[in-house]
Amino acid sequence: MQLFHPSLNSIARLLVFALPLSGAGTGVGLAIVYRSGYITGQGEVIDQPVPFSHLHHVSQLGIDCRFCHTGVETSSFAGVPPTKTCMQCHQQMWVGSEMLNPIRESYRANKPIKWERVNNAPDYVYFNHSIHIGKGVGCVSCHGQLDKMPLTFQSKSLLMEWCLDCHRAPEKHLRPLDKVTSMVWKASDVVNAETGKPYTQEELGAKLKKEHNVRDSKVITSCSMCHR
Ligand code: HEC
Numbered sequence: 689m690q691l692f693h694p695s696l697n698s699i700a701r702l703l704v705f706a707l708p709l710s711g712a713g714t715g716v717g718l719a720i721v722y723r724s725g726y727i728t729g730q731g732e733v734i735d736q737p738v739p740f741s742h743l744h745h746v747s748q749l750g751i752d753c754r755f756c757h758t759g760v761e762t763s764s765f766a767g768v769p770p771t772k773t774c775m776q777c778h779q780q781m782w783v784g785s786e787m788l789n790p791i792r793e794s795y796r797a798n799k800p801i802k803w804e805r806v807n808n809a810p811d812y813v814y815f816n817h818s819i820h821i822g823k824g825v826g827c828v829s830c831h832g833q834l835d836k837m838p839l840t841f842q843s844k845s846l847l848m849e850w851c852l853d854c855h856r857a858p859e860k861h862l863r864p865l866d867k868v869t870s871m872v873w874k875a876s877d878v879v880n881a882e883t884g885k886p887y888t889q890e891e892l893g894a895k896l897k898k899e900h901n902v903r904d905s906k907v908i909t910s911c912s913m914c915h916r
Pocket residue numbers: 736740741742745746751752753754755756757768769803804805806807808827828831834835839840869871
């Protein structure tokens with residue numbers, strides 16, 4: 689039997705040597721392990737009490753993200769919906785479905801469902817949804833095509849390099865504020881009134897960067913932005 693995932697063998701060996709060296713060794717070891725996709729959790733489906741499908745609810749039923757993730761525009765947390773949000777529909781729909789037993793039980797007993805975390809940044813990192821949404825960064829830039837996921841998984845590494853990549857050139861990702869939850873929007877949907885041609889992401893992003901008052905990259909890549 690193999691104790692480690694094959695790609696972890698060399699990392700595990702490194703860890704064994706790095707750890708005893710000093711207190712800082714722990715940091716080095718952790719940093720190396722964090723780099724492995726196996727450890728970041730990227731692409732991995734998490735078992736949930738109910739197999740909730742974004743594909744069904746977002747893409748086929750057309751429900752906006754904010755109907756369920758109500759905190760996303762106003763607070764640091766997007767939040768996961770309470771059972772009563774599901775029951776607004778499921779009191780009438782799919783009432784015989786066994787898949788929904790835990791939802792009905794939670795409603796009856798007035799006990800919240802224990803949804804497992806999918807995306808998780810370490811505690812020493814400061815992250816805030818509302819600032820990103822308020823500056824025109826779409827959910828899809830950080831969470832991928834939820835509208836195509838029958839089961840939810842973490843789409844990006846969430847590593848520091850990934851955050852910094854965007855903070856160095858946010859114009860590659862900015863969109864109009866009323867399109868932040870769209871999973872299909874693209875810059876070329878917007879016509880540049882001056883040229884009569886569809887925008888490229890770079891052109892529109894640069895314009896939106898000014899309009900949304902996005903600060904200089906030097907400011908938003910400084911360590912104290914995310915490590916407070
Ligand atoms: C009908 C309600 C509903 C809608 C609409 C909905 N979600 Fe969700 N979402 C959930 C539930 C329930 C979970 C927890 C279960 C899971 O992870 O699948 C969840 C989980 C997530 C997660 C993972 C949470 C974590 O722990 O990291 C992300 C990211 C997410 N949703 C993004 C979106 C985005 C983006 C949209 C719009 C495109 C959206 N959701 C629309 C109900 C909804």
